[in-house]
Amino acid sequence: MYTVLICDDDKDIVSALDIYLTSEGYRTLKAYDGLECLKLVEEHEVHLILLDVMMPGLDGIRTTAKLREKRNIPIILLTAKSEDSDKVLGLNIGADDYVTKPFNPIEVIARVKSQLRRYTTLGGQQHAGGPAVLTNGGIRLDDAAKAVTVDGEMVSLTPIEYNILLLLMQNPGRVYSTGQIYELVWNDPALGSENTVAVHIRHLREKLEIDPANPRYLKVVWGLGYKMEKL
Amino acid sequence: MKKQLRTHPALKALAVILALVLGAGGFWASLFTLSQWDDIWTGTGYYESSNCYSNLYNRLAQVRELAWLMQNRTWDGSLSYLDQQRLEALQEALSPEQTNFRFRLVDNATGEPVYGNLPGGQTMEGAVYRVLSDSLELQRYNGGHEDDYQTWDQEMDYYQLHIIQSDGSTLLFLPEEESVANQYGWLFNGSSWDYYEELDRRVLSRVLAVEYGVTNPQTVTDEFTEGAQDYLEYAQYLPGVALLSLALDVLTVLLVVFLCLGAGRRRDREGVLLNHFDRIPLDLLIFLEFWALAALLALGDSMAWALNSGALNLETAVGLGVLSLGISGCLLAFLLTLATRIKTRTVFSNTLTWLLCRAIGRLCRALGRSWPLTWRVVVLFLLYLLGSVLTALTVFLIPVYQGLALYFLCRWTIQWRRVREGAARIVGGDPSCKIDTGGKMYPDLREHAEQLNDLGGAIRTAVDRQLKSERFKAELITNVSHDLKTPLTSIINYVDLLKKEEIQNPRAAEYIEVLDRKSQRLKKLTEDLVEASKASTGNLAVNRERLGMVQLVQQAIGEFEEKFAQRGLQLISSFPAEEAYIQADGRHLWRIIDNLLSNCNKYAMEGTRVYLDVMKWDGTVTLSVKNISQQQLNIPAEQLMERFVRGEESRSTEGSGLGLSIARSLTELQGGVFRLDIDGDLFKAALSFPEDCSPSA
Secondary structure (H helix, E strand, O other), X not given: OOEEEEEOOOHHHHHHHHHHHHHOOOEEXXXXXXXXXXXXXXXXXOOEEEEEOOOOOOOHHHHHHHHHOOOOXXXXXXXXXXXXXXXXXXXXXXXXXXXXXXXXXXXXXXXXXXXXXXXXXXXXXXXXXXXXXXEEOOEEEEOOOOEEEEOOEEEOOOHHHHHXXXXXXXXXXXXXXXXXXXXXXXXXXXXXXXXXXXXXXXXXHHHHOOOOOOOOOEXXXXXXXXXXXXX | OHHHHHHOHHHXXXXXXXXXXXXXXXXXHHHHHHHOHHHHHHXXXXXXXXXXXXXXHHHHHXXXXXXXXXXXXXXHOOOOHHHHHHHHHHHHXXXXXXXXXXXXXXXXXXXXXXXXXOOOOOOHHHHEOOOEEEEEEEEEEOOOHHHOEEEEEOOOOEEEEEEEOOOOOEEEEOHHHHHHHHOOOEEEOOOOEEEOHHHOOOEEEEEEEEEEEEEOOXXXXXXXXXXXXXXXXXXXXXXXXXXXXXXXXXXXXXXXXXXXXHOXXXXXXXXXXXXXXXXXXXXXXXXXXXHHHHHHHHHHHHHHHHHHHOOOOHHHHHHHHHHHHXXXXXXXXXXXXXXXXXXXXXXXXXXXXHHHHHHHHHHHHHHHHHOOHXXXXXXXXXXXXXXXXXXXXXXXXXXXXXXXXXXXXXXXXXXXXXXXXXXXXXXXXXXXXXXXXXXXXXXXXXXXXXXXXXXXXXXXXXXXXXXXXXXXXXXXXXHHHHHHHHHXXXXXXXXXXXXXXXXXXXXXXXXXXXXXXXXXXXXXXXXXXXXXXXXXXXXXXXXXXXEEHHHHHHHHHHHHHHHHHHOOOEEEEEOOOOOOEEEEOHHHHHHHHHHHHHHHHHHEOOOOEEEEEEEEEOOEEEEEEEEEEXXXXXOOHHHHOOOOOOOHHHHHOOOOOOHHHHHHHHHHHOOOEEEEEEEOOEEEEXXXXXXXXXXXX
């Protein structure tokens, strides 16, 4: 049984999240500002923290910075700001993920599960299972077994989706245009049939990502192509 | 300390009195010294002094008169009674018993002695200190050739000469009688007569030589004795007087300098102050001073005459003293006021001439200002032409005048450039820039520059206000979005929780369903609202990079294909043969296309086709989205892009009504053009961006 610390200055949000997490079988701790959060982390064994950014007193960003001085606990930021700069700041300071308000409870649960799996089962470490195994963040691709897992969960892919993922995983960070992907995966010259690539990528994204509209791994570089974000 | 001294009132008064007295004393001492200058420095004694020479000259005048009277007696045989008396008086005055003056008259032609006052047996050389000589020309006309006249003899073809004799009778001469006419000075030259004075026997003339001098030693008492006595007396004082005059002059100059430095300054006040005297126009003052000095000098003249004629008495001394004080007072007052004026720079500005010129200038300018600009230019040009014509008469003035004209033109040009540069800076985004209107700027230009400055100020105020309001808006958006999103989060979460509760009442379940739908809609609306506000106020970071429009549209199609298929919409796309590159922010551009395609998905009639075309034409890349609307589009395209405006019937469907507004704002933010066309039920949106023609990286 994992303990999740929920920290938000809005009590209703805290109790709603409490209900969801409890029903999923997690033990919860509640804090209503940054200092309380830090105190609870000291006193209890905490496996994950849901942390609001805009809080009176010590805000989420500074709390994250304080926590990261000693702890390796996964932190998911809850933020009302949808500014990219805020997200980048939060991730840079040491948060593992973020959810923007107003959030969908299902999405929060999914992200909590994902982070906990990585923190506990995988220990936050890269498992290099041999030359045929590619990993990036929570994604593990075993080329020998033709198997793909995300945060330990098996994902079933079509051969084309698998090949596209393989191509992108082999060069994480590199941007491939639809034409290039078509030529490399289909082994055919791309003559106007690149539309299909975009569809396959969308399917792939829906299978890999928690929120396909805001992908974490398989990013769309609009006007240029697609890439696997190196994590 | 220095200033204290200079401005001390008592000290100043003392300095003034001292300056006046010392100045007057110095003047007279200097005058005396200068008048005796040669005597002091040559030091040859009385016989070489100016007094001796002036006495000699006076005596020579007596000798001339004497010689003249004696010659007249020779020519006429006798003298009138008065002349006889005069002659005797002169002979008496010039006798050796009366004077130390010695002279000798000799006929210049023959060397025969005529008259003299040398006692017997003495030579001039032996008798006098130095022999001086002069010549004396005596001449008299008996009758005159001026009355003689000539008449034309037509028969003989020559002039006849008529000579008027002293008794009034006329003699007529023919050329044959030329030898007689010669005696009257007339010579015949073939047709007329010429006059030669040296031949005219009517003219009496005699040249005498005068030798004169002063005896040494002196034998009788006369002016020479007195002069010599005075000379001996004064000569011993002269070096002292000279030194005194020098000292007085130096002192006076020092005092005047001291006073000039302190002029216009007061002890208890800062700066230079003008008193009433300093306010009198300078040219008027010079005029008054001139007449005051002239009057004083005229007064002095009579006193000087008294001084010359008699010995120095008390009245004259006092009079001269007062006079000198008056003159030096006038001069000192003038010097001091001049010093004050120089300090306050009012030497020229405080003159009647200047005031008059300025008044005329102002009148001209006032006249000019009421004229239209064109008139002024015409008048100025005519004046210039007039000046050119006038100066063309003198070679020297042409370059001066034309140079002056060029100077004024250059000055105008420089000031005009200053105004233009200032205007350019104001326009170029520096509205706080002020054009320097200082110096002597032409009034028209200054007016223009000041207007521009005011304009710049107004722009700056507007820009500042705009900036402040933008910042305020940005903050408002952030805060409002936070304050809206937090309760919305709770609503969504609790509605979701409610859905999971076991609810028996089917109507309650239905209500919850409505709540769920509406809260989701509210969520979308909030997000769109924030997005729209940010896009329209420009509070969005735009990272422009080179990207392919075709690529992006293909990616977008990939995202929407299935949604379209669900609604039975067929997507037909066309692309140019080559990738069309533009400079844009990929995420913003995606948002635009996302909005457009979402609209198609929401509002297009089921079973119709949606056309997506990318075109490259004339340096622009255009993406057009066309679809047939499900509902009648009964509002103009412009209005559709306004915030919250949607097709009449679409109000009930999901969507915020902000999609097109956001799309337009984002397009414009990235330097593109967003256009909507509605033709019946055909809805057409087009975005155009300039093509990025740089070679691909």
